[in-house]
Amino acid sequence: xxxxxxxxxxxxxxxxxxxxxxxxxxxxxxxxxxxxxxxxxxxxxxxxxxxxxxxxxxxxxxxxxxxxxxxxxxxxxxxxxxxxxxxxxxxxxxxxxxxxxxxxxxxxxxxxxxxxxxxxxxxxxxxxxxxxxxxxxxxxxxxxxxxxxxxxxxxxxxxxxxxxxxxxxxxxxxxxxxxxxxxxxxxxxxxxxxxxxxxxxxxxxxxxxxxxxxxxxxxxxxxxxxxxxxxxxxxxxxxxxxxxxxxxxxxxxxxxxxxxxxxxxxxxxxxxxxxxxxxx
Numbered sequence: 177x178x179x180x181x182x183x184x185x186x187x188x189x190x191x192x193x194x195x196x197x198x199x200x201x202x203x204x205x206x207x208x209x210x211x212x213x214x215x216x217x218x219x220x221x222x223x224x225x226x227x228x229x230x231x232x233x234x235x236x237x238x239x240x241x242x243x244x245x246x247x248x249x250x251x252x253x254x255x256x257x258x259x260x261x262x263x264x265x266x267x268x269x270x271x272x273x274x275x276x277x278x279x280x281x282x283x284x285x286x287x288x289x290x291x292x293x294x295x296x297x298x299x300x301x302x303x304x305x306x307x308x309x310x311x312x313x314x315x316x317x318x319x320x321x322x323x324x325x326x327x328x329x330x331x332x333x334x335x336x337x338x339x340x341x342x343x344x345x346x347x348x349x350x351x352x353x354x355x356x357x358x359x360x361x362x363x364x365x366x367x368x369x370x371x372x373x374x375x376x377x378x379x380x381x382x383x384x385x386x387x388x389x390x391x392x393x394x395x396x397x398x399x400x401x402x403x404x405x406x407x408x409x410x411x412x413x414x415x416x417x418x419x420x421x422x423x424x425x426x427x428x429x430x431x432x433x434x435x436x437x438x439x440x441x442x443x444x445x446x447x448x449x450x451x452x453x454x455x456x
Contacts (some may be wrong), residue, residue, distance in 0.1 A: 231273035234265050242286060243380040259291060265370050270300055274307035278378065283316045283380045289388050294325045312343035319351070320368050362396045387432050392428035392449050398437055398445045401425045412443040
């Protein structure tokens with residue numbers, strides 16, 4: 177009886193606050209309309225038999241929200257995304273529906289390359305890999321994240337092996353073997369991004385990966401030119417302008433994120449943008 181009374185009071189309070197909260201949300205700028213996500217367990221109880229529908233609605237809300245920010249960024253309108261709310265929403269959606277691949281795919285696109293929140297994304301992906309036992313892409317993402325971002329090739333190898341076993345794809349098998357030995361490799365990043373672009377269904381996700389791919393292509397051009405310069409002169413070039421002046425590059429490659437490429441003290445190609453959109 178007491179539990180029923182508490183539940184009725186909870187619903188009454190929710191209904192009382194719903195209208196002013198909805199009005200507040202409508203008056204907020206489009207770029208900050210993602211809003212608050214209740215605790216997943218509360219959502220799970222409230223949604224009852226509609227978990228899948230609620231989870232899909234939450235994911236679509238995140239995609240629309242982030243797509244608006246990407247479009248604004250292309251028009252030089254910079255608004256800092258509500259990344260924490262986005263992640264919490266995706267996390268809650270994965271608890272309501274652990275089988276929705278788009279949820280994991282978007283998390284991989286938005287939170288690894290842009291924010292470097294690899295551990296958080298892998299925690300989300302592991303939940304999906306346990307549920308989607310037939311899906312090779314989730315262990316592929318996990319393995320790639322360990323290898324490329326965290327340089328933990330020993331942790332990456334079993335997940336790439338899992339991806340190979342689920343798919344029979346020889347590419348995953350080769351990567352699993354290489355992950356024990358690979359160091360940071362631009363080619364590895366390009367391989368992953370081209371694969372993701374081919375698989376992308378959502379235009380926002382595809383655009384995010386394409387911009388990143390274009391940046392890595394530019395870095396690869398610089399790296400190749402610098403290696404040729406070193407082979408001829410015995411030292412790494414001091415600046416990218418030297419590569420242009422000596423004819424190793426026709427022109428200085430453009431960073432699609434708006435930064436400028438340069439060589440760090442170790443001779444590695446860097447960019448002032450850090451391969452992220454301003455304030456994102």
